[in-house]
Amino acid sequence: MYPVFRPAPSTLAAWSASLFCLGFALQTLGPPPLRAIEKSGGNVVRVRLSEWQVTLDPEKIPPGPVVFEVTNSGTVPHALEVEGERIEKSTETIQPGARASLKLDLRAGVYEAYCPVGKDSHKMLGMLNHLKVGAAKGAAAPEHAGKGRTTENAHVTAGKATENNENKEEEEYSTAKTMRIIGGGPVIQILPGPFPFAKEASAVIESRPADQQEDLTHKAHMGPYSNNVAKISGEISLVAVDRGKSGDSVSGVAEVVAQDGAHWKVVMDRVQTQDVPFNPRFGGVIMGLFYHGSSGVHTPLVPTIQSSLALWAFAHLYRNGQLITDDARVHVMLLSRTRRPADWALDCWDCSTRPIEELQLQVTAAPNAPPFDTPGGFLFINWEKSPHPVAAS
Numbered sequence: 001m002y003p004v005f006r007p008a009p010s011t012l013a014a015w016s017a018s019l020f021c022l023g024f025a026l027q028t029l030g031p032p033p034l035r036a037i038e039k040s041g042g043n044v045v046r047v048r049l050s051e052w053q054v055t056l057d058p059e060k061i062p063p064g065p066v067v068f069e070v071t072n073s074g075t076v077p078h079a080l081e082v083e084g085e086r087i088e089k090s091t092e093t094i095q096p097g098a099r100a101s102l103k104l105d106l107r108a109g110v111y112e113a114y115c116p117v118g119k120d121s122h123k124m125l126g127m128l129n130h131l132k133v134g135a136a137k138g139a140a141a142p143e144h145a146g147k148g149r150t151t152e153n154a155h156v157t158a159g160k161a162t163e164n165n166e167n168k169e170e171e172e173y174s175t176a177k178t179m180r181i182i183g184g185g186p187v188i189q190i191l192p193g194p195f196p197f198a199k200e201a202s203a204v205i206e207s208r209p210a211d212q213q214e215d216l217t218h219k220a221h222m223g224p225y226s227n228n229v230a231k232i233s234g235e236i237s238l239v240a241v242d243r244g245k246s247g248d249s250v251s252g253v254a255e256v257v258a259q260d261g262a263h264w265k266v267v268m269d270r271v272q273t274q275d276v277p278f279n280p281r282f283g284g285v286i287m288g289l290f291y292h293g294s295s296g297v298h299t300p301l302v303p304t305i306q307s308s309l310a311l312w313a314f315a316h317l318y319r320n321g322q323l324i325t326d327d328a329r330v331h332v333m334l335l336s337r338t339r340r341p342a343d344w345a346l347d348c349w350d351c352s353t354r355p356i357e358e359l360q361l362q363v364t365a366a367p368n369a370p371p372f373d374t375p376g377g378f379l380f381i382n383w384e385k386s387p388h389p390v391a392a393s
Contacts (some may be wrong), residue, residue, distance in 0.1 A: 006238055044069060045131065047113065049078040049094070052126035054113055060132040061106075068102040070094060075209055077117060077296050084111035093117065095207060108134030116294040119321070125286070125297070176243045177287055179309055181334055182285075183236035183359050186386020188323035188344050189259050192376035193226025195219070195301050200349045201293075204300035216301060224362065224380045225301045227345040230259040234381060236361060238268060238332065240285045240311050248284035250313045254331075256381050264379060265318040266363055268330055272312040285311045290352055305335040306352045308389055317363065319373065329371070331362040334389060339382070 043066040046053040051074045070080045073093040080100070081090035085107055091100040114120075115127035195201060198220040205216045219225075238252020254266040273283035282298065286309075291297035293304025310333050317328040336354040340347040348354070363372075363379040371377020 013109075043067070047071070047080055048073050049080065049115060050074040051076065052122065054080070054115060054127050054129040056113060056131055059129070063106060063108050063134045065103070065105050066133075066347075068104070069327030070100045070102065072096055072098055075212070077207060078115045078122060079117055080113060081116040082106075082111050082113055082131070085109040087111070090116055096209065106131075106133045115137060115385075118297045121290045121295060124289060170368070176241050176247075177286065178239065178241045179389045180239045181237070181309065181359060181386065181389050183254075183386050185235045185357075185383055186341075186344075187232050187256065188229045188339075188382050188384065189223060189232045190226060190380040190382065191228040191230060191259065192222050192224065193228030194221055195225050196227055196346050197303065197349045201300040204294055204296075207254050208231070209355045216299065217261070219299075219301055219332065223301060224376060224378055225346070227343075228384075229339075229344045231344075232259055233257050234383075236359065236383060238382075240309055240332075242285040242287045246284075248311075250285060250311055252313075254381070256379070258374060258379070261372070261376065263320050266328065266330060266361070266379075267316040267318075268313040268332075269316070270314050272314050272329060275314045282310075283312050285309070293349060303338050303346060303349050303351045305333075305338060306356060307333050307335040308356050309334040315363065317372075324372065325366065327366045327371065329364045329366060331360075333360045334358070334386060335360060339384065341384070344382075347373070356388075357384070357386055359383040 043061050043064055045061060045066060045068050046057045047070040048057075049070065049072045068080060068082065068091075070091055072078045075096055075114050077093045077095055079091050079093050080102060081088065082104060087104060087106065089102060089104060091102050094100045111131045111133060113129045113131050115122035138298065138341050153197045200214075200219060205213055205220070208216065234254065236252065236254035238250060238254075239253075243249075248271045250268050250271050252268045254264075254268075256264050258264060271284045286307075289297070289307050289310050290303035291305070291307070291310075293300055311331070313330040313332070314326075315328045315330045315337065316326050317324045334356060335358050336351050336356050337358045338346055338348060338351045338354075338359075339358070359382065361379070361381045361383075368380030368382050372379065
C-alpha cells in the first residue's frame, strides 16, 4: 500500500484561505474583456434607437473590446447591427422601451451602426450612424438620414457646420432622383370595411403603444384597407423628386369619378413633412422602400410591399368643381401588386416579391378638419396596371 499523505490542520487552513481569495478575485474581476472595458471607460458605447435615427455615445473609441448598450426609445421594434472591417453582427429585435447589448472586438476603422429591421428599410429611413475606431477617417452621412422628421428638424440635421450648408444642398440636388408616373389599367375605389389579414396584423398591433393599438384595432374592423371595392374611372399623372434629407418636391393631378358619381380633382403641389398620426413619422418623397405589413415600418394594415415610390403631399381638393380645401393630405405609392384581378380583393399578406404595378392614391382631411363627403370620409383609389416609372426630363 502507498502511504497516505495527510496535511497538517494549519496547512489545510492556509490552502482554504488561498482558494477562497482566488475565487473571490475571479468573481470580482469577471470576464477579462468586460472588466477591461469597464476599467478603461472608453469602450462602452451607449446606443439609442428611435424613429428614424441611431445615436451613439461616444462616436469614436480606441480599438479593442467594446460593449454596445442599446436602448429602443422608439415606438416600434428596432435592432442594432454593426458592420465593417469584416464584421457584421447584430442584436435580436428589441421591443419599444427594452434594452439589449452586443459585445465585439473591433480593430481600427469606420463601422456602420444601423437598424436592419424591415430588410434595411429602417436604415434607409435614416437609422444609420458611423462609429470611428482608432485614427479612422470620417464617413459620409446616410442619404435618407432624418427623412421622417419635420422640415425644421430636417434642416437642423442637414449639417452642424452652417458654412457647409450650401455645398451640401448642391450635392443633394445634383444626386436628386426624379420619377414620372402615369396611372394605368383598371381603376378601383376602396371603401371602408374590415382588413382581411386582421389576424396576421394583430401580432404587430400588440407591440405598438396603447394609443396606436386602439386606432389600428378600430381600422382593422372598419378601415380603408378592405375588400369592399368598386370599379370606377379616373386618371393620374405626377412628377416626384427625391433629394434625400430635404428639398423633395411633387407636382401632379388626379381626377376620378367616384362610386357615388361625384367628380373629384386632386392637385398636388408641395410635399408634406408633418407627422402622420398614430404611425412612425414619414414625409417627403422616398424611392425604393420595403414596408407595411410585418416589416416594422408604418401601419400593419397593408400587406408587406416593395415600393418604387412613396410620397406624402399637400393638395388642393375639388368636388364637382368646387374647392373643398387647400390642405388635403395625400399619400401616393407605386407598389408591388396586392390585389387579384378577378375581384380586386387583397390576396397576400407578404406581397413584396410581386411585380411593382399598383399605383395607390389616398386623400384624407387635415387633422381637426371635417371628413370629406364620401364613404368613410376619405378617398382611396388604385390604378391596377400602371406602367413602370420613367425618369422625368
